[in-house]
Amino acid sequence: MALNLYWEARSEGEKGMFAVGWVVLNRIAYAKYPNTVCEVIFQGGTTTPCEWSWYCDGRSDVPREPKSWAQAQELARQLLQDPPEDPTHGALWVQHESLKKPKWLQSRESTAHIGKHIFYK
Numbered sequence: 001m002a003l004n005l006y007w008e009a010r011s012e013g014e015k016g017m018f019a020v021g022w023v024v025l026n027r028i029a030y031a032k033y034p035n036t037v038c039e040v041i042f043q044g045g046t047t048t049p050c051e052w053s054w055y056c057d058g059r060s061d062v063p064r065e066p067k068s069w070a071q072a073q074e075l076a077r078q079l080l081q082d083p084p085e086d087p088t089h090g091a092l093w094v095q096h097e098s099l100k101k102p103k104w105l106q107s108r109e110s111t112a113h114i115g116k117h118i119f120y121k
Contacts, residue, residue: 001079004041006063006072007054008094012115015087017072019114021079022086023094026121030092037080088112091119 001021009016027033027040034040044050054061063069078084088094089111095101097116108120 001037001041001076002069002073003054003061003063004052005076006069007061008052009115009117010065010068010072012117014071014075016115016117017075018079018084019087019091019112019117019119020094021076022083022088023091023119025079025083026086026088026090026092033092087114088119088121090121093120094118095120 001024004024005017005021009020012019024037024040028035028037034043041052042055044056046056048056050056063072091111093105093108094117095105097113097118105120110118111121112119
C-alpha cells in the first residue's frame with residue numbers, strides 16, 4: 001500500500017494519498033477485484049496494461065524521497081488499521097487529470113477531484 005501511495009500520489013499530499021489508498025480498499029470490497037491489498041495493486045502484472053502505472057513502467061520501484069516515503073508508510077498504516085472517511089465516495093478508478101479519458105471510463109461517474117486526480121465509480 002505504501003508504495004502505491006508514494007508512486008501514485010506523493011505530490012498530492014495527505015488527502016491525495018488517502019484517496020488513492022481508498023481506491024485500493026474500495027476494490028477489495030468490490031466482488032470483481034481481488035481480496036487483498038497486494039493482489040489489487042499487482043493485478044495485471046508487470047507489463048502494460050496494468051492497474052497502476054508505476055508497477056509496470058519498467059523503472060525501479062525504490063522510493064527516492066525519504067520524507068514522502070515516510071509519509072506514505074504512515075498513511076498506509078492508518079488506511080489499513082483505522083482508515084479515515086473515504087474522500088472518493090466509493091471510487092474504483094483514478095486518473096490523472098492531464099490524461100485523456102479512455103473510452104471504457106466514459107460511462108463512469110466522477111465522484112471526486114482531489115489534487116490532480118479524478119476519481120470514478
